[in-house]
Amino acid sequence: MDELDILKKDWKKNENSFKQVTELDIYKMLHKKSSSIVKWIFIISLLEFSLWGILSFCMQDLDYMKSFNEMHVEHLLLPFNIIGYITILYFFYQFFMNYRKISVTDDLKKLMSSILRTRKTVKQYVMFNIGYAIVSVILVSYIFLNYDPKTITLMHQMAKDGHSMLFYSISIIFMLIYMGICILIIWLFYKLVYGILLKRLVKNYQELKKLDL
Template sequence: MDELEFLKKDWKRQEADLPKISGDAIYKMIHKRSSSLMKWILYVSIFEFILWTFINVLTINNKTWESLRKIHLFEFEIISVLLQYIVLGFFIFIFYKNYKEVQTTDSTRHLMNRILKVRRTVNFYVAYNLILMFVVGLIVFFAMLYFDPEFEKIMITADDGSQSIPLGFIALFIGGLLLLVFMLWLFYKLLYGILLKRLKRNYKELNKLELRD
């Protein structure tokens, strides 16, 4: 009986010392894991930059430029492509900055704030691209509708000579555009979703660690 009591006291003493030691070890592990995840977010954004460049090289040619001139979107296309690269380059810089800063973070609270900032930045970037794709799609649609002679075939002519667009055609186009936006969202979900989910898990673990301390 005396031995049992001794073991209980010894176990409680070790348990009392455990949080400080394990807390330090857990923080270092989460810090390392978070730094690695932010590095992968940076790599993914660079991969995306290369991917969009590759797609633009494949799709933009003389025929494409002529089609854009015909619907008066030549300058718009140049500006939108440049804007796409500027925005993506800006976010690559932000991701790089976050990655470098998290390496020098030395407190639980600062690391938690850094994780929140990275998650907000990625979510904002994804939302920006989805909205941009939808808006650009609508602009291209209406430009083709008003300036492309091929679209005159689908116009409905009323008795007074006025023309209108069939509502079914508009609904079909918007549905197709929303499907493309959804596919882009799935693309970003695949690229960034897993990394953000792991960062969120790290944040929760850090929060528990801070509450324990």
């Protein structure tokens, strides 16, 4: 082997070493960024839950909330709220476990898998909240139609005048409008907050995918 071949061999060896170091550095950077993003997803979900809890507490003195207490519909609201809280706690646990798995993993494929799992969990969380809002609107509408004295009086009066269909049509229209507004607000909120984080996470995934080729 002449000196030129030795030089080529050494150059190739150094080139591979440089490539490995570079890929390792990129992996470490993407791992750190992904871990930070998932941590913020977990933190924001906790802050969001706390915010809704504070708002719910502050709204207790409003006439709207007092009317619920006067209707004595705890048998409907309590199970619904319990299901909501249990499901939210489940998602908190999932977000925390996703963060923990991403933080401790040192394997490229496992990191990519954890990113996809986190993305799926966030989407499920958003869909649950939208679904929960839809059911909430339907439940509130049902309560007012069946337990609110003023609504029942109005319903009977319109039925007596032969306008039952008009009453239910207006009720359904208002319910759908309110439902649409709730869905839009929730969707925009999650699109703004979690959407930005997910875009960054997906971008990291694409970069990791290049390293895996």
